[in-house]
Ligand SMILES: [Zn+2]
């Protein structure tokens with residue numbers, strides 16, 4: 001007779017782990033107990049087959065569980081124990097973690113499509129293996145009273161399921177049915193009819209409202225673009241399954257897996273058939289997601305003619321919907337019904353809501369498969385608040401990120417937890433959301449920071465929030481944080497090189513950085529080199545008007561006389577400004593992309609961050625290298641010869657030369673530094689690394705040179721990853737003096 005004490009760590013609460021333990025133990029004829037506690041799940045099992053229990057624990061774990069460790073130790077057997085019992089959360093058990101939201105599971109979908117089931121066509125069904133978590137949870141502990149479900153009193157059938165350890169809904173806090181749960185404000189059939197009739201519908205989803213319309217109807221897509229005042233920024237679409245999307249996009253195996261993952265991110269796919277140009281003007285990609293919530297599945301079920309059974313789920317479905325965040329004017333996502341009525345009234349023809357509140361706004365996540373793995377453009381729903389494992393435990397710190405695409409990061413032991421995507425801190429509403437996200441995250445982790453970190457930018461907009469914490473503050477250089485984020489998630493503590501490529505970060509010397517070669521050593525860094533600077537005529541304006549960067553490039557090439565013939569008479573003032581010599585330089589890689597895009601006539605004015613780079617990448621079929629396109633000089637990389645060559649290129653040829661040559665130059669640059677410094681790891685980060693062509697060519701080149709390139713996988717390469725890097729650096733003891 002063996003008795004074991006078994007400790008399970010990770011995301012093991014609120015995901016059906018105790019019933020899993022109960023089923024496993026009773027199936028093996030074991031007696032004992034299982035409970036949640038402050039460290040995860042603690043079980044005691046007794047019987048002849050106790051060793052087998054340990055094997056099944058991980059192998060048969062529930063789908064949403066994430067086990068980070070199982071520890072066991074023998075105990076003296078307890079005489080006369082007759083049963084295996086789940087100990088409840090009476091007695092003040094601390095529930096330590098909340099799981100991310102997960103898409104509806106196959107078992108729930110089967111019930112939703114079964115006319116005999118009491119949850120037939122019910123838009124809010126869920127179980128311990130699926131459904132909302134993060135977005136409906138106000139505070140710890142994670143039980144129904146602290147969620148948006150508190151106001152719905154369980155009916156007798158739901159109460160029975162909730163209390164039965166053998167049931168899939170045992171302790172499923174968001175449990176609901178048509179008799180007792182939330183209700184939609186409209187009929188699904190009417191919503192679908194409106195969409196198919198060319199109307200724009202605002203529909204409340206898991207993390208907030210979406211704006212939906214028929215993605216195949218060019219007129220309504222253009223109307224949505226105009227009403228949302230969105231410029232050329234691409235829209236994402238929702239399709240039932242990969243079979244449906246394949247007629248419009250190429251779906252590679254890794255992309256198919258990403259689309260179908262329980263996190264249900266938007267996945268950037270290569271577009272191949274005609275769809276309205278207004279979906280993603282000038283791009284060869286389209287962001288696609290499959291339905292996450294039963295509510296969204298019901299729209300496709302309706303479109304398929306309400307079939308019974310689950311066969312229709314695998315068949316191609318003609319319905320293709322634009323599904324874009326309802327965040328007018330770049331402010332945070334709308335989550336509240338009253339807010340929706342007033343802020344979305346001018347955009348949507350119809351606002352459809354329900355009575356389950358979204359307590360925490362959470363945008364859709366966006367990924368792109370690069371070098372075989374999904375990489376984040378935006379990390380939010382489905383992933384937040386999943387922890388990122390660190391190489392070692394650090395003191396509790398809070399990091400507030402940068403100005404663009406802000407996120408918050410908090411550490412707890414050897415874990416870092418990133419908040420959902422917050423947005424650009426250029427308006428009061430987003431600043432309030434940052435405050436909210438920071439406090440919500442700290443509440444969910446039940447931790448108190450000892451230090452606050454943020455970007456070095458002198459105009460960092462959230463200084464008010466920083467001051468309210470009244471804690472020591474660490475300001476972290478932007479590109480240092482980008483690089484540290486990559487090393488943090490890969491658990492690399494050895495000295496490493498980093499190539500950081502982005503649009504703008506405030507440099508340690510007060511100038512505009514953005515194409516940096518760094519050496520990281522613990523919490524310190526050294527700037528080994530940078531992209532040769534180009535003048536930045538008009539500061540921020542140059543980021544919105546790529547033609548200014550083309551003028552800057554022509555000036556730097558000594559071809560001032562070409563500025564007006566190529567860029568028009570409007571460029572005269574900029575030409576004079578450049579000639580004055582009073583224009584600051586930037587090493588930004590994003591602006592280098594802009595210069596190339598404008599020189600090639602691809603884009604003069606940009607309507608969103610990174611548009612120049614995205615449009616240029618869209619033209620590339622095969623990247624090609626211009627061997628004379630770069631020079632290494634005093635540790636810096638000079639790409640002016642490449643820009644010079646682009647003056648005489650057609651757009652596609654130029655785009656291919658630009659990507660191939662930039663990657664080759666970066667590889668040569670990092671190789672030289674690695675040899676000189678005796679290092680092998682090269683972290684690749686910054687917003688430019690979401691360019692698949694550039695990231696794959698650079699990583700492959702470094703690999704071929706015998707180096708070890710590290711691409712971000714757990715956090716965004718762009719500014720959404722800054723807070724992770726800041727937190728890791730702060731936690732390593734880079735305390736302010
Ligand atoms: Zn389920």
Ligand SMILES: [Zn+2]
Nearest residue numbers: 155158177180
């Ligand atoms: Zn019920």
Ligand SMILES: [Zn+2]
Nearest residue numbers: 502504505719
């Ligand atoms: Zn950046």
